[in-house]
Amino acid sequence: MLRILVFVGLMFVASHGAAQDDGTVPEKQTGQAASPAAEQLSATPASPVERGKYLVHHVAMCVMCHTPKTEDGKLVTTRLLQGAPMPVGSPYPRQRWAFRAPAIAGLGGFSEESLVTLLQTGSRPDGAAPEPPMPSYRMTEEDARAVAAYLKSL
Ligand code: HEC
Numbered sequence: 001m002l003r004i005l006v007f008v009g010l011m012f013v014a015s016h017g018a019a020q021d022d023g024t025v026p027e028k029q030t031g032q033a034a035s036p037a038a039e040q041l042s043a044t045p046a047s048p049v050e051r052g053k054y055l056v057h058h059v060a061m062c063v064m065c066h067t068p069k070t071e072d073g074k075l076v077t078t079r080l081l082q083g084a085p086m087p088v089g090s091p092y093p094r095q096r097w098a099f100r101a102p103a104i105a106g107l108g109g110f111s112e113e114s115l116v117t118l119l120q121t122g123s124r125p126d127g128a129a130p131e132p133p134m135p136s137y138r139m140t141e142e143d144a145r146a147v148a149a150y151l152k153s154l
Helices: 002-043 048-059 062-066 105-109 112-121 141-152
Strands: none
Touching: 048 062, 048 141, 105 141, 112 141
């Protein structure tokens, strides 16, 4: 029994030592490989329009409500963010609910300041809030302006 324990112990020390020998070098290599990639990222920051596009399509998902869909639920990309009917009603019978999401491509007649306030606070500058299911966002000013820049570019 003791012999087995000693053997296992030795195996452990051996493999542990080996792991350290192996581990040290790749760790350094990873570090070296990571920093040029990080530099590259910071050297080419996304433009506000690119960042806005990412937020609108992949994070805040504005496209899913403000773009019409085909019968099988795909976005009609030729009418991107040009307004769409809301296909679902509120789960709460007495809740106010909008049946249409307006056009927001090219800002859709909304001023940049009003959109930025809406995306930062959930309300327009006059204090009124759009009806659900329009989400009440709490974006940073930078993100809200990036979304506005992207919508303006459409
Ligand atoms: C879950 C669906 C949904 C999502 C996601 C969504 N919206 Fe809306 N949005 C609506 C609906 C519905 C309305 C209409 C509300 C009303 O009539 O009061 C609306 C209204 C608006 C308005 C008009 C506000 C006003 O003052 O009348 C703007 C601007 C707007 N959305 C921008 C956005 C942007 C930008 C995003 C993404 C950051 C977004 N929406 C995401 C459903 C959505």
